[in-house]
Amino acid sequence: MYKELINEMLKLIEEKHLDMYFNITKEELNKYVEEVLDKYKLEDKYDFYYVGNVIIKKIFGIYDSHTKLIWRESHNLPVRLRYIDNKLYIIRTDKNNEDLLYSELLKINNIEVSKLIEEIKDMTAYSTEEYLTMPIEVVLRTIDKLKSLPSIDNNCIEIEYEVLKDNQIIKRKLQEEKEKLLPINTMKDNYYHEVINDKMYIVFNKCREEYEGQMQEFVDAIKKESELNNISKYIVDIRGNTGGNSNVINVLIDYLKNKEVITLVDEFVFSGGRWAIFDLKNIGSKFIGTGIGTSLNCFGNAPRNDFDEFILPISNKYFYFDKECSMDKYRYSIKDDLVNEININDKYFIPFEEMKKNKEFFIPQIFEPDYYVYKTIEDYKNNIDPCLDKAISLFGEKVR
Numbered sequence: 001m002y003k004e005l006i007n008e009m010l011k012l013i014e015e016k017h018l019d020m021y022f023n024i025t026k027e028e029l030n031k032y033v034e035e036v037l038d039k040y041k042l043e044d045k046y047d048f049y050y051v052g053n054v055i056i057k058k059i060f061g062i063y064d065s066h067t068k069l070i071w072r073e074s075h076n077l078p079v080r081l082r083y084i085d086n087k088l089y090i091i092r093t094d095k096n097n098e099d100l101l102y103s104e105l106l107k108i109n110n111i112e113v114s115k116l117i118e119e120i121k122d123m124t125a126y127s128t129e130e131y132l133t134m135p136i137e138v139v140l141r142t143i144d145k146l147k148s149l150p151s152i153d154n155n156c157i158e159i160e161y162e163v164l165k166d167n168q169i170i171k172r173k174l175q176e177e178k179e180k181l182l183p184i185n186t187m188k189d190n191y192y193h194e195v196i197n198d199k200m201y202i203v204f205n206k207c208r209e210e211y212e213g214q215m216q217e218f219v220d221a222i223k224k225e226s227e228l229n230n231i232s233k234y235i236v237d238i239r240g241n242t243g244g245n246s247n248v249i250n251v252l253i254d255y256l257k258n259k260e261v262i263t264l265v266d267e268f269v270f271s272g273g274r275w276a277i278f279d280l281k282n283i284g285s286k287f288i289g290t291g292i293g294t295s296l297n298c299f300g301n302a303p304r305n306d307f308d309e310f311i312l313p314i315s316n317k318y319f320y321f322d323k324e325c326s327m328d329k330y331r332y333s334i335k336d337d338l339v340n341e342i343n344i345n346d347k348y349f350i351p352f353e354e355m356k357k358n359k360e361f362f363i364p365q366i367f368e369p370d371y372y373v374y375k376t377i378e379d380y381k382n383n384i385d386p387c388l389d390k391a392i393s394l395f396g397e398k399v400r
Contacts, residue, residue: 207244243271
């Protein structure tokens, strides 16, 4: 059954993707699929999830992190993890497991975390090392995804964490999350803003509106408060922004033109979130934080496809950007059968078949912030935000 499902998955990707074979020939892929099916068992939905993503990684390598199998429904353990300096720490729990806060995760069901991380890497297509932060943190606290890893028994009833806390080993059997987690180490709400001294702090961590006109309403409030407090310096926090409708930010960008701006970024900026980087860079913003979860040139616009018990987004467009990240110079390519549906700027449109001839288009262009700032486990313990602190201090210098 599941071998047939692999074939159905590949057929769907071939039909929907901009070009499934730009990085591998059909013959090479068929041979690889045979090797993978010989290597891994394929007996249930957990095996299928893992093996399917291993094959997808082989197809797209470092070029497409959008196309992947996602559980339609998944079940969390009552913890949240952070991957810092190649170690995993528990930074949130429910009340019953509060004693595990800030402990280092060593093993899951007696399997070393380092081994599980290598298995996650084998099933994850990624163009930046920063991108790996997300699947590592999410897979290792999600029951269904954990049970999909080769080293974890698919039929296990319990998940046991082994952690190090204050030089003591603690073993804890964890059940599915039922209670609310403690309200610590959480992101600010989207569209949050506040005045910090003489600076306006703005949070935009989702490229979407909950209702039409929300961004305009948000900007109107920022403008009113800025005028009232004589503010000319702005900190825009896009950390955690994994995308959505990239045009939502336009109203904010128009307002911030010709103002002093610093932007906070992190490993979770992805997809449409990187468009916000282009927009903010073009109005002169400096950037503080880490690398982001995608290369600047990559596949994107991945519509959702329901597939068995999974969601399978499939990239149907390719965008290319110049190294200066200039939005007025970007080039892109789409499937031939979509050309009539999209308003194409002929000056910058490149047929994908032509783009494939120049491999330089596909070399990952890596975003680097102007100032690297990393959050330590001690920062989480003490509720310190070093990126925000750095931005505030930089406004004492000339940032534009």
